Amino acid sequence: xxxxxxxxxxxxxxxxxxxxxxxxxxxxxxxxxxxxxxxxxxxxxxxxxxxxxxxxxxxxxxxxxxxxxxxxxxxxxxxxxxxxxxxxxxxxxxxxxxxxxxxxxxxxxxxxxxxxxxxxxxxxxxxxxxxxxxxxxxxxxxxxxxxxxxxxxxxxxxxxxxxxxxxxxxxxxxxxxxxxxxxxxxxxxxxxxxxxxxxxxxxxxxxxxxxxxxxxxxxxxxxxxxxxxxxxxxxxxxxxxxxxxxxxxxxxxxxxxxxxxxxxxxxxxxxxxxxxxxxxxxxxxxxxxxxxxxxxxxxxxxxxxxxxxxxxxxxxxxxxxxxxxxxxxxxxxxxxxxxxxxxxxxxxxxxxxxxxxxxxxxxxxxxxxxxxxxxxxxxxxxxxxxxxxxxxxxxxxxxxxxxxxxxxxxxxxxxxxxxxxxxxxxxxxxxxxxxxxxxxxxxxxxxxxxxxxxxxxxxxxxxxxxxxxxxxxxxxxxxxxxxxxxxxxxxxxxxxxxxxxxxxxxxxxxxxxxxxxxxxxxxxxxxxxxxxxxxxxxxxxxxxxxxxxxxxxxxxxxxxxxxxxxxxxxxxxxxxxxxxxxxxxxxxxxxxxxxxxxxxxxxxxxxxxxxxxxxx
Numbered sequence: 001x002x003x004x005x006x007x008x009x010x011x012x013x014x015x016x017x018x019x020x021x022x023x024x025x026x027x028x029x030x031x032x033x034x035x036x037x038x039x040x041x042x043x044x045x046x047x048x049x050x051x052x053x054x055x056x057x058x059x060x061x062x063x064x065x066x067x068x069x070x071x072x073x074x075x076x077x078x079x080x081x082x083x084x085x086x087x088x089x090x091x092x093x094x095x096x097x098x099x100x101x102x103x104x105x106x107x108x109x110x111x112x113x114x115x116x117x118x119x120x121x122x123x124x125x126x127x128x129x130x131x132x133x134x135x136x137x138x139x140x141x142x143x144x145x146x147x148x149x150x151x152x153x154x155x156x157x158x159x160x161x162x163x164x165x166x167x168x169x170x171x172x173x174x175x176x177x178x179x180x181x182x183x184x185x186x187x188x189x190x191x192x193x194x195x196x197x198x199x200x201x202x203x204x205x206x207x208x209x210x211x212x213x214x215x216x217x218x219x220x221x222x223x224x225x226x227x228x229x230x231x232x233x234x235x236x237x238x239x240x241x242x243x244x245x246x247x248x249x250x251x252x253x254x255x256x257x258x259x260x261x262x263x264x265x266x267x268x269x270x271x272x273x274x275x276x277x278x279x280x281x282x283x284x285x286x287x288x289x290x291x292x293x294x295x296x297x298x299x300x301x302x303x304x305x306x307x308x309x310x311x312x313x314x315x316x317x318x319x320x321x322x323x324x325x326x327x328x329x330x331x332x333x334x335x336x337x338x339x340x341x342x343x344x345x346x347x348x349x350x351x352x353x354x355x356x357x358x359x360x361x362x363x364x365x366x367x368x369x370x371x372x373x374x375x376x377x378x379x380x381x382x383x384x385x386x387x388x389x390x391x392x393x394x395x396x397x398x399x400x401x402x403x404x405x406x407x408x409x410x411x412x413x414x415x416x417x418x419x420x421x422x423x424x425x426x427x428x429x430x431x432x433x434x435x436x437x438x439x440x441x442x443x444x445x446x447x448x449x450x451x452x453x454x455x456x457x458x459x460x461x462x463x464x465x466x467x468x469x470x471x472x473x474x475x476x477x478x479x480x481x482x483x484x485x486x487x488x489x490x491x492x493x494x495x496x497x498x499x500x501x502x503x504x505x506x507x508x509x510x511x512x513x514x515x516x517x518x519x520x521x522x523x524x525x526x527x528x529x530x531x532x533x534x535x536x537x538x539x540x541x542x543x544x545x546x547x548x549x550x551x552x553x554x555x556x557x558x559x560x561x562x563x564x565x566x567x568x569x570x571x572x573x574x575x576x577x578x579x580x581x582x583x584x585x586x587x588x589x590x591x592x593x594x595x596x597x598x599x600x601x602x603x604x605x606x607x608x609x610x611x612x613x614x615x616x
């Protein structure tokens with residue numbers, strides 16, 4: 001059943017800021033293009049979901065002491081009803097002529113000359129003409145709205161019948177189009193004029209400390225000109241994506257108003273509300289309408305597609321990928337130490353949302369070591385969504401900040417998510433003086449998120465890199481990465497597991513792990529990485545398809561024919577750096593001799609660096 005008293009939490013925050021006098025200039029950013037619940041006026045009315053502008057204006061329009069005024073670029077300034085518009089026009093006339101509308105009407109009747117009549121008609125005519133002209137002139141519209149806020153508008157209180165001042169609340173849609181972010185030298189003369197009007201308007205003490213207010217709507221604060229958004233008089237309030245409660249309310253409303261019979265979902269409404277994390281009401285509506293039209297219940301795969309589509313639409317294409325891995329820990333070969341750590345500690349800490357929740361995991365190791373495969377399996381075992389961060393830098397001015405702002409909003413809306421960053425050293429740069437401002441700001445922002453209490457227990461950062469030492473020291477420090485794990489080449493029993501898996505296409509030629517044949521294979525595959533084993537298995541599959549009666553000698557010949565790429569020195573350097581950054585002794589090859597080994601690795605790294613090896 002629909003809860004008619006349901007309301008959005010941000011409205012209370014807006015009211016508190018306005019009523020307390022903290023600010024009369026607000027920027028509402030975030031999920032501003034979504035649908036918001038407006039209760040019905042009569043009992044039994046299910047209400048409706050409307051735009052943010054209509055939601056706010058309708059909430060205030062029922063009060064006689066508040067007058068909402070709406071401005072959208074390329075549309076005339078709108079009032080909620082004709083009575084409000086007339087009240088504003090009369091106040092304008094009174095302010096310009098020094099008399100109210102009734103007195104003015106009498107004076108017009110008593111006027112004896114055309115000159116007197118024209119003079120008396122001018123204030124009202126100017127109001128109507130300016131309203132019409134402002135449609136195609138945003139700067140004029142802003143001047144007019146500022147003039148409205150400077151015009152005393154009164155109402156008769158229905159309780160004590162006394163005249164009292166009315167509060168004007170101006171709602172400006174698409175504020176980023178009116179006040180775009182750019183260097184001042186790159187703004188056009190018209191853009192600079194609009195910027196100047198707003199700076200003067202919001203900085204005017206009579207406005208800043210008065211009753212009237214301005215609400216500017218934008219999807220991202222970074223899209224708006226910082227000369228306005230950074231004014232001390234201006235406050236920003238985030239409009240969040242709907243949480244699970246809000247999504248459940250929308251689903252119930254949709255069922256009550258749009259569906260005849262049973263809502264077409266694969267499970268319960270609660271399950272759908274939980275599964276559609278990150279979706280706003282608009283996308284949820286599209287999902288349900290599609291199922292209703294096709295007469296097919298919403299399936300989990302439909303939800304995944306819709307979430308991925310929504311995230312891609314919010315961010316620049318190619319920035320992130322919404323992923324749900326399908327392979328499990330059981331599919332991972334070898335990695336005994338990593339699996340033990342997973343079973344004994346990581347699983348409990350990764351699913352936790354309390355004090356024991358782990359913030360991030362670093363995974364270091366040479367290229368082809370199986371880092372991505374293992375930890376995608378970890379994500380699948382956890383059952384949490386995975387966002388793969390790819391390229392969040394933009395070549396366009398200010399766009400990286402916009403992407404970060406939207407990404408943060410998505411993260412906050414998810415109950416639990418893993419951020420997987422492969423080759424993290426290329427995604428994030430440094431923070432030093434020689435680093436580009438955008439790159440430095442990006443890295444600093446991500447580092448701040450990793451320490452953000454709001455994201456602790458909600459977001460797990462998984463940073464993987466073959467060149468882990470190139471990540472910012474601030475990003476690698478304890479508190480941001482709870483543990484750094486090495487993924488080295490298989491040795492010992494792990495090596496035998498890889499050999500057995502690789503030989504699966506020709507397992508009939510090697511009966512067990514103890515015979516002479518097995519020893520020959522082991523010797524031939526010595527030093528293979530996880531990636532090399534995978535490549536060889538594909539070659540053996542192809543051999544058996546071509547020749548089903550292949551012999552052991554032919555298999556050994558095929559293995560002997562494999563010539564590894566000339567990257568062993570680079571891989572060795574990457575492996576040593578992985579060991580040097582590992583934060584658990586138990587994960588190193590010889591835990592009891594870890595200190596001695598680290599000294600030896602340091603010397604070997606210096607030798608390699610002296611030879612020009614850098615890990616690339």
